Amino acid sequence: MYRLLFDQVFRRIDPERAHHVGFRVVRLVAAVPGLRELVARRTRPAGPPLAVMGLEVPAPFGLAAGFDKDARGIRGLAMLGFGFVEVGTVTAHPQPGNDRPRLWRHVEQRAVRNRMGFNNQGAVAVAARLRRVRAAAWSRGVVVGVNIGKSKVTPVEDAIGDYATSARLLAPLADYLVVNVSSPNTPGLRSLQAVDQLRPVLAAVQAASAEVGAAPPLLVKIAPDLSDDDVDAVADLAAELGLAGVVAVNTTIAHDLGEGGLSGPPLLGRGLAVVRRLRERLPADAVVIGVGGVTTPDDALAYREAGADLVQGYTGFVYEGPFWAARVNRALAGRWAMAGRSR
Numbered sequence: 001m002y003r004l005l006f007d008q009v010f011r012r013i014d015p016e017r018a019h020h021v022g023f024r025v026v027r028l029v030a031a032v033p034g035l036r037e038l039v040a041r042r043t044r045p046a047g048p049p050l051a052v053m054g055l056e057v058p059a060p061f062g063l064a065a066g067f068d069k070d071a072r073g074i075r076g077l078a079m080l081g082f083g084f085v086e087v088g089t090v091t092a093h094p095q096p097g098n099d100r101p102r103l104w105r106h107v108e109q110r111a112v113r114n115r116m117g118f119n120n121q122g123a124v125a126v127a128a129r130l131r132r133v134r135a136a137a138w139s140r141g142v143v144v145g146v147n148i149g150k151s152k153v154t155p156v157e158d159a160i161g162d163y164a165t166s167a168r169l170l171a172p173l174a175d176y177l178v179v180n181v182s183s184p185n186t187p188g189l190r191s192l193q194a195v196d197q198l199r200p201v202l203a204a205v206q207a208a209s210a211e212v213g214a215a216p217p218l219l220v221k222i223a224p225d226l227s228d229d230d231v232d233a234v235a236d237l238a239a240e241l242g243l244a245g246v247v248a249v250n251t252t253i254a255h256d257l258g259e260g261g262l263s264g265p266p267l268l269g270r271g272l273a274v275v276r277r278l279r280e281r282l283p284a285d286a287v288v289i290g291v292g293g294v295t296t297p298d299d300a301l302a303y304r305e306a307g308a309d310l311v312q313g314y315t316g317f318v319y320e321g322p323f324w325a326a327r328v329n330r331a332l333a334g335r336w337a338m339a340g341r342s343r
Contacts, residue, residue: 081326268293279307
């Protein structure tokens with residue numbers, strides 16, 4: 001049914017507009033008692049929760065950052081069956097993002113390309129919204145990660161303070177915190193993946209979190225376009241600083257389709273390779289969250305077999321529809337643990 005709706009309606013609408021319309025519908029359904037419970041019964045995870053990073057995660061497949069930049073729809077997204085929701089990317093300063101058009105579908109590849117540029121309302125506004133979420137009874141048991149990035153107006157040489165500002169505001173409200181240094185759409189951002197620049201950023205986020213009495217698990221998100229040696233260097237730095245782990249991978253610029261980063265099935269092979277390399281390099285207790293190209297339960301299991309502790313998706317949501325996460329998580333029930341033992 002959704003495939004028909006997508007082909008006949010959604011693909012004819014501007015991708016960014018379609019995103020806003022679809023997201024609004026999700027939020028509206030979540031706000032209606034009775035209808036919300038009806039949907040939740042259909043999407044409730046079938047397997048037992050997982051113990052990851054000291055958290056009880058309802059299901060292994062969650063929503064990657066980028067869909068809900070401002071923490072506006074956590075209740076609705078959890079209702080749809082995502083095991084956890086990562087909001088953001090959030091920056092210290094509010095910003096509109098890059099000029100439109102900035103989002104494109106590549107239907108023949110089931111892929112999406114974007115140059116959004118971290119459009120978001122800023123850390124102060126997102127923190128206020130997350131405080132309301134945390135105060136609500138429905139949020140108990142909902143795992144929320146927060147992804148933070150550098151503000152466009154902040155020079156790269158001042159990135160440390162920019163990330164620290166976001167961490168002070170958001171760390172107390174996050175089940176886990178992700179430092180994003182891997183988007184291709186903010187000038188200079190990917191240069192922060194070099195370990196000599198990344199080390200002080202991560203140390204500052206750790207210190208800022210401690211200042212406000214919060215110590216959520218901290219991860220760093222890396223690009224698929226890093227060389228293998230650079231992946232190893234980031235893994236070694238994560239171990240040195242005692243990070244909880246690494247999120248791999250972000251969108252890729254290794255394409256000839258135009259500006260921006262590409263997500264979806266073209267990323268799957270490299271994403272699996274990076275996760276496999278991280279798993280071999282990181283300490284055994286470090287967490288790897290695999291993301292990139294997940295469309296089917298078999299894709300998620302491939303990440304598990306490569307060494308991922310959790311898996312995320314986003315682009316598949318566009319092409320597979322609102323019950324995609326629930327289908328994936330139900331199919332994974334009973335298979336996830338077996339795949340982990342087989343790696």
